[in-house]
Amino acid sequence: MEQYKLGEMEQKFADMIWANEPVSSRTLTELCEKEFAWKRTTTYTMLKRLCERKLFENNNGTVTALMSKNEFGAAQGEQFLSEAFAGSLPQFLAAFTRRKKLNSREIEEIQHLIDGYKEE
Secondary structure: OOHHHHHHHHHHHHHHHHOOEEEEEEHHHHHHHHHHOOOOHHHHHHHHHHHOOOOEEEEOOOOEOOHHHHHHHHHHHHHHHHHHOOOHHHHHHHHHHOOOOOOOOHHHHHHHHHHHHOOO
16 A cells, blocks of 8 residues: 655655656656756666556656556545545545634535535
8 A cells, every 4th residue: 555655755756757757767867866966876766666656657768657646646645545534535524624624615615526426
């Protein structure tokens, strides 16, 4: 279940790829050298790690995402719900709203989402 948990630098690196994809691995090493002061080997090590986790692929020197940033965020949310609330969205919302009250616009948006996804 660790697939969707990223460390701080992994997240920054992933964001860089999403912002620039498709990106050549050479350009990626140049970006990382400028942004993070990484050596080429550090960039390739990080890229390999995220490719093994099926977030990106490096095909003949061109790096592309296997999962969009939005898809990744949704997967992170699902993983969090699963781990922290036994997969229960209602339990999460109950816990969340005990600490932060929703305003009428937020309630309306949530209701609209629920109405749009009701099973028939």
